[in-house]
Amino acid sequence: MTALDNAALRAVATAANGEQDRRAEIYRSAARIFHRKGYHATSINDIAAAVGLTKAGLYYYIKGKQDLLFAIMGFAMDQLDEQVIEPARRVQDPQARLETIVARHARLITQDSSALTILVNELEGLLPDDRADIISRQRDYVDFIADTLAALRDEGKVVGLDPTVGAFSLVGMILWISRWYRTDGRLDGDEVVAAVTRMAISAVLSRGDYTSAGNPEETG
Amino acid sequence: MTALDNAALRAVATAANGEQDRRAEIYRSAARIFHRKGYHATSINDIAAAVGLTKAGLYYYIKGKQDLLFAIMGFAMDQLDEQVIEPARRVQDPQARLETIVARHARLITQDSSALTILVNELEGLLPDDRADIISRQRDYVDFIADTLAALRDEGKVVGLDPTVGAFSLVGMILWISRWYRTDGRLDGDEVVAAVTRMAISAVLSRGDYTSAGNPEETG
């Protein structure tokens, strides 16, 4: 790399992307800390220290703590849209579509769960308008899954399962991964994704021969 | 209400169970508020106001905010022990035992999710020793479920499912109920419990004919 290249790169980097990089690093750090300690237990000072700034310095980049939270949640929702919903929309067959949804969502979580976990755990930290925005997008996601289950029901592959309950239950199963999956654990990310996907599909597909093991106390 | 009624009520309340009732009411209120707003976002004043006391008055009954949290979590864990684990231990057949676990846990959540939800969401608000205590009891619960799945595997009813992953996934499905179930919703508590229990069993029991719908992108 010549000095000219170097200078040119630097000019581009500082002028165009420098600030963006810093801002992105702030969001990443904030997401990690919010995820670990929770939004309310995290101080602006914690985040500033994590990126090597003072609190006042940090405020050069952000508007406030709540905006930071909303930005992180918006990013997570965008991830979900782009990497789960959009690809799944292009899958016609309902069962394959459901597999795509579960596998892609689960994979996102095993790769980096911070933002996606904040998305579901810190809703009450948002301003009412922001919260309404995020909740609406989340509802769209659940509806998308429920619609897929309804399509499977129309195919006869799902019997006797309420699509909404099914959708919520699958989402719960997927989101919970972030609580127990460890990168350095016994199973790697792909194995976890595969296992959870298999369970999810199995949970909704009806077995013609399903019977309870008999549990009068519970099923009376 | 006359002065006599008032005095009589007060006498009964204070003489026999008054202090216990008051304390129980404080825990219940605290659990409800922690559940709604989160532990860190809830102030001692919020709780005091909810039970009609000042902050100082509240401190006559409690030792501190963290003790309050630990007490609530301990109560939730006791509930789980007494109403889920102990009854399930008495069920010999593994599949029936699993049904008992899921149905009873789900039912607890549809009845009153406050304490049980705090139990899983506010761990980081505890002192390290208290947290270790709760985490240990939670791990015992997951192990109990995993052992039941292992027993089902030995019976040949579960094939190719890691018992630990299975246990976590079921727990996630159950716990998530508290996020979407509404008492005044379309389905009542019993219907939700039944639906989730059916899904849970279906998720772990192997179907001899299981095949993916074909999703090369995901399963490659």
Place this chain on the structure above:
DNA sequence: AGTAGTCTACCGACCGCCCGGTAGGTTGGC
């Protein structure tokens, strides 16, 4: 080449507020 001005990227010090928690009463029933 020197220099005066400008702008980005910060920092130290500070603000008002509310937090968890406490000290020292006060009151009403026994």
Place this chain on the structure above:
DNA sequence: GCCAACCTACCGGGCGGTCGGTAGACTACT
């Protein structure tokens, strides 16, 4: 008179957020 069951008033401290700077890179002009 005493004690349980509170209250008013207060404390130190940390919070989110702001203000007035300023070092240093860069630009414009002479």
